Amino acid sequence: MENTNDIIHGEEINKPITKSILLFFSHLNEIQKFIFRFFREAFTPPYELKEIIRQCYTMGYLSLGIITLTGFITGIVFTKQSRQPPADFGATSWLPSLVSLALIRALAPLITALIAAGKIGSNIGAELGSMNVTEQIEAMEVSGTNPFNFLVVSRVLAITCTMPILMTYACFVGLMGSYLNINHNEQTSFTTFIHDAFGKITFLDIFASLFKSLLYGFTIGIAGSYLGYNAKQGTVGVGKAANTAVVVSMFLIFIEEILIVQVVNSMR
Amino acid sequence: MSTDIPYTNTKEAVIAIKNLYKSFDENKVLNGIDLELHKGENVVVLGRSGSGKSVLIKIIAGLLKPDKGIVSVFQEQIDLLNFKELQKLRLRMGFSFQSGALYDGMNVRENLEFPLVRNQRKLGRKQVNDAVEQVLHDVGLLQTINQLPSELSGGQKKRIGIARTLILKPEIMFYDEPTGGIDPITCVEINNLINKVQQQYNTSSIIITHDLTCAKTTVDRIAILSEGKITKNGSFDEVFESEDPNAKAFYNYNFIAKK
Structure with a gap:
C-alpha cells in the first residue's frame, strides 16, 4: 500500500516538473527563432529608419536624466568609499585611476544596462504587450x-x-562626480585628474565596455520585444511581460558580464 | 440541429471555405465550416459569443492557421502562401477590428497614413493628405484628424478603424462585431456606413455580429454559426422563417429586430 502511494505521489510531482521542463525548452526554441527572425528582417528592406531614429530619441535622449543622476552619484560615492585603503598608505593619487578603471571596465556598462533594463526594457515589454x-x-x-x-x-x-552612447555618457558623468570629490579633498587639478584617470586605461578596456554595452542593449531589446510581442491574457499579460522583461534582462546581463570578464581577463 | 442548406449564387466566389476545422487545445471551435462569399455580397455570420465567428475571419485573413480544410481568397489558398504573398493578398482585404485597434501612439492622421505610406512608398505628401481626408470624409469624421485615439468615443474609433482599411481600397471587408458595445444611434450610423462602403467601394463583406438589427440592415445573406458549424445559410427571411432552433433563438431574444 505504501509503495502504491509513493508511485502515485511520485507521478503527481513529476508531471508538473516534466511540463515545466518541456515548456522551458519550448520557450528557448521560440526565442532562438525570434532572434533568427530579427537578423533576417533587420537586413531585409524596407528599412524603418524614421522609426529607428524616433526610438533612439525615446530610449536614449529621454534616459539621459536618470543616467546623469545615477552616474554622477556613483562616481562620488565610489570615490568616497574607496578613499580609505589608499589613504592609509598615503596613496590617494591612485584614486583617479582606480575609479576610472572601475567605471570603464565594470560600473558604467553595468549601471547603464540595469537602468535601461528597468526603464527601457519594461517599456518595450508593456508597449508591445498592450499593442498585442x-x-x-x-x-x-x-x-x-x-x-x-x-x-x-x-x-x-x-x-x-x-x-554604447549612454554607457560612454555614464562614464563621463561618473568621472565628473569622482573629480568633484577628489578635487574637494586633494585639490587635484582637472588636467592631472584626467591624466591619472586615463593613464591605466587600455584599448581593450574601452573596446570590451563598448562591446558589452552593445550586447546588453541587444539583450534588453530582445527580451522586452519577445515577451511583449507574445503577451497573452489581457492586461495581466501586459504587466507580466513588462515585469518579466526586466527580470530576464537583468539576469542575462549578469550572466553575460561574468562570461565577458573571464574572456577579457584571459586576453590581458 | 438542421443540416447545411446549399446556397447557390451565380456570381464569382471571392472567398471559398471548405471543411474548415480549428481547435485551441481541447476546445474545438470550428468543426467543418463550408461557406462562400460572392463578389459584391454582404454576408452576415451570426452566432453566440464564443461560437468562433472571429476565429473564422482571422483564419480567412491569414492571422490564424486552420487545422484542416481549405480557405481560398481570390482563388489562392491562404495556408499555402508565403509571408510576402500573403501580405500582397492582404492589401485586397480590409479588417475592421472589434475595438477599432487604432495605434495608441499615433493621431488619427498618422493612423490612416500608416498603411498607405508603407504600401505605396512613391506617393507624395499631397496625395497622402488627400487620401486621408477623403476616407475621413467618407466616414464622416474629418474633424477628428488631429485627435489621438484616447480622445475618441467607441463608435468613432470603429469608424476610424474602417477608414484605415478603406484607405487601401480593399475588395473584401471583414467587420468584427461592428456594433458591439455602442449605443443604438451610433449602431445605425455604423450599419449605414457598412452599406455605403459596399456601394461606394464595391466591396464584398463578411460581417461578424450577434446583433440582429445590424444583420437585417446590412445583409444580403445570413449564415448562422453554432457549435462550430454553419447550421443555416440563406436570405434574412429564409433563415428566420425556417425551423432552425438557433435562428429561432436569435429571433425570439432580439426584441428590436422582432419589432
Missing part, C-alpha cells in the same frame, strides 16, 4: 505592413545602438 492584446499588431499585419520589422527590429536596433 488590443489587436494593434494584428491590425498592422492585415494592412500589409510587417509588424515585426516596424515594432521589433526598430526597437532592438535602437537600444543596441543607443546603449
Whole structure:
C-alpha cells in the first residue's frame, strides 16, 4: 500500500516538473527563432529608419536624466568609499585611476544596462504587450505592413545602438562626480585628474565596455520585444511581460558580464 | 440541429471555405465550416459569443492557421502562401477590428497614413493628405484628424478603424462585431456606413455580429454559426422563417429586430 502511494505521489510531482521542463525548452526554441527572425528582417528592406531614429530619441535622449543622476552619484560615492585603503598608505593619487578603471571596465556598462533594463526594457515589454492584446499588431499585419520589422527590429536596433552612447555618457558623468570629490579633498587639478584617470586605461578596456554595452542593449531589446510581442491574457499579460522583461534582462546581463570578464581577463 | 442548406449564387466566389476545422487545445471551435462569399455580397455570420465567428475571419485573413480544410481568397489558398504573398493578398482585404485597434501612439492622421505610406512608398505628401481626408470624409469624421485615439468615443474609433482599411481600397471587408458595445444611434450610423462602403467601394463583406438589427440592415445573406458549424445559410427571411432552433433563438431574444 505504501509503495502504491509513493508511485502515485511520485507521478503527481513529476508531471508538473516534466511540463515545466518541456515548456522551458519550448520557450528557448521560440526565442532562438525570434532572434533568427530579427537578423533576417533587420537586413531585409524596407528599412524603418524614421522609426529607428524616433526610438533612439525615446530610449536614449529621454534616459539621459536618470543616467546623469545615477552616474554622477556613483562616481562620488565610489570615490568616497574607496578613499580609505589608499589613504592609509598615503596613496590617494591612485584614486583617479582606480575609479576610472572601475567605471570603464565594470560600473558604467553595468549601471547603464540595469537602468535601461528597468526603464527601457519594461517599456518595450508593456508597449508591445498592450499593442498585442488590443489587436494593434494584428491590425498592422492585415494592412500589409510587417509588424515585426516596424515594432521589433526598430526597437532592438535602437537600444543596441543607443546603449554604447549612454554607457560612454555614464562614464563621463561618473568621472565628473569622482573629480568633484577628489578635487574637494586633494585639490587635484582637472588636467592631472584626467591624466591619472586615463593613464591605466587600455584599448581593450574601452573596446570590451563598448562591446558589452552593445550586447546588453541587444539583450534588453530582445527580451522586452519577445515577451511583449507574445503577451497573452489581457492586461495581466501586459504587466507580466513588462515585469518579466526586466527580470530576464537583468539576469542575462549578469550572466553575460561574468562570461565577458573571464574572456577579457584571459586576453590581458 | 438542421443540416447545411446549399446556397447557390451565380456570381464569382471571392472567398471559398471548405471543411474548415480549428481547435485551441481541447476546445474545438470550428468543426467543418463550408461557406462562400460572392463578389459584391454582404454576408452576415451570426452566432453566440464564443461560437468562433472571429476565429473564422482571422483564419480567412491569414492571422490564424486552420487545422484542416481549405480557405481560398481570390482563388489562392491562404495556408499555402508565403509571408510576402500573403501580405500582397492582404492589401485586397480590409479588417475592421472589434475595438477599432487604432495605434495608441499615433493621431488619427498618422493612423490612416500608416498603411498607405508603407504600401505605396512613391506617393507624395499631397496625395497622402488627400487620401486621408477623403476616407475621413467618407466616414464622416474629418474633424477628428488631429485627435489621438484616447480622445475618441467607441463608435468613432470603429469608424476610424474602417477608414484605415478603406484607405487601401480593399475588395473584401471583414467587420468584427461592428456594433458591439455602442449605443443604438451610433449602431445605425455604423450599419449605414457598412452599406455605403459596399456601394461606394464595391466591396464584398463578411460581417461578424450577434446583433440582429445590424444583420437585417446590412445583409444580403445570413449564415448562422453554432457549435462550430454553419447550421443555416440563406436570405434574412429564409433563415428566420425556417425551423432552425438557433435562428429561432436569435429571433425570439432580439426584441428590436422582432419589432
